[in-house]
Amino acid sequence: MLTILFDGIAYGMLLFVLACGLAVTLGLMNFVNLAHGAFAMAGGYVTAVLMNRYGVPFLATLPLAFIVPAIVGLLLERTLYRPLYGRSHLDQVLFSIGLVFMAVAAVDYAMGSQQQLIQLPAWLQGRVDVLGIQVGLYRSFIIVICGVLVVALQLILSRTRFGSRLRAAVDDPRVARGLGINVSMIFATTFAVGSGLAGLGGALGAEILGLDPTFPLKFMIYFLIVVTVGGTSSITGPFLASLILGIADVAGKYYVPSLGAFVIYTLMIVVLILRPQGLFARAR
Amino acid sequence: MAAALETRGLMKRFGGLVATDNVTFRLEQGARHALIGPNGAGKTTLINLLTGVLKPTSGQILLQGEDITGLRPERRVQRGLARTFQINQLFPAMTPLETIGLAVSERLGGGRDWWRVTGSRREIVDEIVEIAQRFRLADVLDERTSNLAYGKQRLLEIAVAFACRPRVLLLDEPAAGVPEAERHELLATVAALPRDVSVLLIEHDMDLVFSFADRISVLVNGALFTEGSVEEVSADPRVRAVYLGESVDE
Amino acid sequence: MHADPTAETATPSSTADAVRRRLVRKGRWSVAEIAFWLVAAATLVFLPERHLILNEIAIIGLFALSLDLILGYAGIVSLGHAAFFGFGAYAAGILAKHGLADPLLGLAVASLATALLGFATSFLVLRGTDLTKLMVTLGVALLLGEIANQASWLTGGADGLQGISMGPVLGLFEFDIFGTTAYAYSLAVTFVLFVIARRIVVSPFGLSLRSIRDNPLRARAVGIPVNRRLVAVYTLAAAYAGVAGALLAQTTQFVSLDVLAFHRSADIMLVLVIGGAGYLYGGLLGAIGFKILQDILSAWTPQYWQFWIGLILVVLVLAGRERLTDRVKALWPRSRPSPDGKAQALPVTPAREV
Numbered sequence: 001m002l003t004i005l006f007d008g009i010a011y012g013m014l015l016f017v018l019a020c021g022l023a024v025t026l027g028l029m030n031f032v033n034l035a036h037g038a039f040a041m042a043g044g045y046v047t048a049v050l051m052n053r054y055g056v057p058f059l060a061t062l063p064l065a066f067i068v069p070a071i072v073g074l075l076l077e078r079t080l081y082r083p084l085y086g087r088s089h090l091d092q093v094l095f096s097i098g099l100v101f102m103a104v105a106a107v108d109y110a111m112g113s114q115q116q117l118i119q120l121p122a123w124l125q126g127r128v129d130v131l132g133i134q135v136g137l138y139r140s141f142i143i144v145i146c147g148v149l150v151v152a153l154q155l156i157l158s159r160t161r162f163g164s165r166l167r168a169a170v171d172d173p174r175v176a177r178g179l180g181i182n183v184s185m186i187f188a189t190t191f192a193v194g195s196g197l198a199g200l201g202g203a204l205g206a207e208i209l210g211l212d213p214t215f216p217l218k219f220m221i222y223f224l225i226v227v228t229v230g231g232t233s234s235i236t237g238p239f240l241a242s243l244i245l246g247i248a249d250v251a252g253k254y255y256v257p258s259l260g261a262f263v264i265y266t267l268m269i270v271v272l273i274l275r276p277q278g279l280f281a282r283a284r
Numbered sequence: 285m286a287a288a289l290e291t292r293g294l295m296k297r298f299g300g301l302v303a304t305d306n307v308t309f310r311l312e313q314g315a316r317h318a319l320i321g322p323n324g325a326g327k328t329t330l331i332n333l334l335t336g337v338l339k340p341t342s343g344q345i346l347l348q349g350e351d352i353t354g355l356r357p358e359r360r361v362q363r364g365l366a367r368t369f370q371i372n373q374l375f376p377a378m379t380p381l382e383t384i385g386l387a388v389s390e391r392l393g394g395g396r397d398w399w400r401v402t403g404s405r406r407e408i409v410d411e412i413v414e415i416a417q418r419f420r421l422a423d424v425l426d427e428r429t430s431n432l433a434y435g436k437q438r439l440l441e442i443a444v445a446f447a448c449r450p451r452v453l454l455l456d457e458p459a460a461g462v463p464e465a466e467r468h469e470l471l472a473t474v475a476a477l478p479r480d481v482s483v484l485l486i487e488h489d490m491d492l493v494f495s496f497a498d499r500i501s502v503l504v505n506g507a508l509f510t511e512g513s514v515e516e517v518s519a520d521p522r523v524r525a526v527y528l529g530e531s532v533d534e
Numbered sequence: 535m536h537a538d539p540t541a542e543t544a545t546p547s548s549t550a551d552a553v554r555r556r557l558v559r560k561g562r563w564s565v566a567e568i569a570f571w572l573v574a575a576a577t578l579v580f581l582p583e584r585h586l587i588l589n590e591i592a593i594i595g596l597f598a599l600s601l602d603l604i605l606g607y608a609g610i611v612s613l614g615h616a617a618f619f620g621f622g623a624y625a626a627g628i629l630a631k632h633g634l635a636d637p638l639l640g641l642a643v644a645s646l647a648t649a650l651l652g653f654a655t656s657f658l659v660l661r662g663t664d665l666t667k668l669m670v671t672l673g674v675a676l677l678l679g680e681i682a683n684q685a686s687w688l689t690g691g692a693d694g695l696q697g698i699s700m701g702p703v704l705g706l707f708e709f710d711i712f713g714t715t716a717y718a719y720s721l722a723v724t725f726v727l728f729v730i731a732r733r734i735v736v737s738p739f740g741l742s743l744r745s746i747r748d749n750p751l752r753a754r755a756v757g758i759p760v761n762r763r764l765v766a767v768y769t770l771a772a773a774y775a776g777v778a779g780a781l782l783a784q785t786t787q788f789v790s791l792d793v794l795a796f797h798r799s800a801d802i803m804l805v806l807v808i809g810g811a812g813y814l815y816g817g818l819l820g821a822i823g824f825k826i827l828q829d830i831l832s833a834w835t836p837q838y839w840q841f842w843i844g845l846i847l848v849v850l851v852l853a854g855r856e857r858l859t860d861r862v863k864a865l866w867p868r869s870r871p872s873p874d875g876k877a878q879a880l881p882v883t884p885a886r887e888v
């Protein structure tokens with residue numbers, strides 16, 4: 001029971017790291033980016049390739065799993081995404097679905113359609129018994145890393161100059177521009193960081209979520225749930241939504257495997273009907 | 285005789301903020317009544333309450349003596365309460381012909397008609413023509429709305445509302461943003477609105493208010509500050525202080 | 535710009551006639567349209583070896599037409615339109631498997647059932663932003679996919695629904711292996727439904743849908759019961775998609791989970807985008823374009839054709855998809871003079887809808 005809760009929390013935190021970039025894209029640029037999962041996949045593949053082909057140790061691959069998708073994200077934001085900010089959501093959806101299809105086929109072409117396996121270092125394998133609860137070492141590792149990231153993000157948002165500018169831009173881009181804030185630069189930076197975090201999440205999650213070319217499609221709905229249920233006005237909303245989603249998904253699959261993803265989809269629809277602005281959105 | 289439009293103790297609170305404060309007000313049959321007030325006085329909230337976009341916290345709204353407080357916006361329109369918008373709310377991809385045709389056929393119950401081609405009914409066509417001429421749109425009926433000159437768009441804005449055959453028409457700053465050259469045409473059309481339509485004019489422009497209205501209500505901080513004839517209100521020193529003084533400064 | 539009162543008032547009846555002509559004109563069929571359907575009918579005779587793929591095109595075209603009704607005319611963005619397609623397919627397949635072999639009867643029942651589903655779920659897409667609509671439609675499709683997967687006693691689960699055997703159409707035409715009956719049947723059904731849809735979009739009801747798409751706030755202010763109209767068109771579109779799905783099940787005599795998959799919903803958006811939304815022919819032309827593309831691409835790179843599909847989507851959007859399809863749309867009779875030839879984009883969704 002508590003083990004499931006624990007696994008669920010690990011899963012939820014992973015989802016948060018994967019999806020928080022999307023929350024920013026949506027909240028800041030009002031851009032429906034269905035291709036977010038492609039950046040996560042990129043991070044996963046960076047780690048898999050470095051480890052399996054070049055024997056780089058797992059931990060050493062993680063920075064690259066962040067940096068590579070971040071750079072790709074930055075380039076795409078500057079070239080392809082930016083012209084579409086003012087366009088209709090339909091255009092954005094079509095565009096990002098197109099990107100997903102391209103990413104899926106390209107990775108399939110380059111890497112093959114099989115699952116990528118990652119050999120975790122020995123010290124992250126296995127479980128230990130803590131106060132009678134079976135705790136997976138790797139999951140503890142994920143919780144620690146993601147926990148640090150969440151705290152860091154929260155601090156950056158609330159304490160730094162960049163954070164306050166970002167919040168101003170989310171609240172009202174026009175006013176922010178009027179205050180002399182370089183909104184375009186903030187867009188680019190946050191897009192890159194969001195993509196990088198997704199990549200890091202993809203690398204960390206390869207063990208738990210699996211990694212194959214269809215990753216962006218398989219998990220698209222999860223990212224979207226985190227964002228729509230959590231709302232985009234803070235990072236606490238998506239964080240809580242991630243935890244709930246993670247725990248519900250793990251518990252659902254454990255206790256009622258025959259219902260599969262049923263529980264989650266139903267929950268999502270119900271939440272969106274009752275609270276179209278998200279479960280934790282501020283009242284406007 | 286019942287008022288064309290009447291509110292009784294209308295209140296609207298947003299959290300702790302009172303946006304509409306106990307407004308009791310009558311729009312007489314055939315009236316030309318202006319509602320003025322400084323920015324933030326709650327004019328927009330009041331319109332939204334009257335048209336049903338917002339639900340009042342308490343109080344009543346009566347149209348021709350009937351309580352419409354609980355009716356949805358589209359039902360109020362069907363009962364004869366139409367409005368224009370301060371910022372044009374048109375259908376950019378449609379033509380004036382289609383826009384007016386839409387409003388007319390909707391009112392004549394054609395909106396549920398999914399089988400007949402729009403315009404196959406004689407009475408609809410006649411009415412479109414009449415409205416197009418009244419609002420001087422006959423020569424641009426086939427233009428795309430987004431390509432129309434601003435003054436024409438403004439006329440269309442009123443024409444659509446008029447096509448709903450309202451008994452009460454709420455005009456929200458009808459001349460806002462209209463360039464001087466097109467202004468005369470617009471004001472003449474507004475002045476020529478038939479007397480069986482009671483008009484509530486929400487306006488900033490004092491010239492327009494004085495030339496059009498026969499009665500003025502002043503809204504300050506969500507509450508009715510004073511009401512009277514044009515002469516009374518324009519002579520009222522308190523009104524000058526809270527409102528006219530401000531508008532001179534602007 | 536100044537109006538000449540004498541010119542206007544001198545002959546009111548002639549003005550009225552002109553106005554009526556302009557309004558009614560949109561109901562008339564243009565030469566291009568008639569030619570389109572004549573060519574379609576001619577392929578029944580002249581392209582016998584292509585009937586299997588033409589059948590698919592007709593079905594996809596109908597499916598895209600159904601999406602056009604809600605997206606192009608009412609402005610509802612759906613990422614889960616396959617829900618109705620798949621539901622109709624399973625409904626028809628299950629009916630046939632349990633003895634209801636008459637195709638038309640099966641079609642009618644399947645479309646009614648799908649209409650009910652559409653009606654029930656339409657209330658979910660009335661509220662919220664584009665994003666919530668996307669999510670809810672996607673969620674409904676995923677849910678149905680999950681149900682179809684789990685209820686394998688009914689649907690055959692991952693193995694697909696097998697053992698469908700159809701009776702002859704109208705009791706006269708047996709389905710053949712060349713797909714000729716299938717194609718004729720699908721084409722006829724698509725045509726009939728197209729004619730109805732065409733009638734609907736030029737009616738006052740159709741006009742009110744376009745007004746809702748353009749500006750729901752004003753539509754309400756004109757007295758249009760916006761929600762009721764949206765429910766009506768969503769239900770209708772669902773029934774259309776259900777018929778398309780049912781046609782697929784009946785003519786291929788097989789239904790797999792694939793009919794409810796996400797890529798179905800995405801593909802059908804692409805189909806509509808290729809052809810252009812908001813003028814009904816977009817779905818049909820898009821279906822032809824899409825199938826030809828798919829044929830070429832999958833012959834060229836069998837495994838990776840999705841890459842090129844994705845690339846086409848990206849390029850289409852970046853290049854401004856409306857500009858590309860406006861030329862084709864010009865063949866469609868509508869009062870759209872636009873002498874300046876400017877690109878007439880759909881109104882952009884307000885940047886911040888809260």
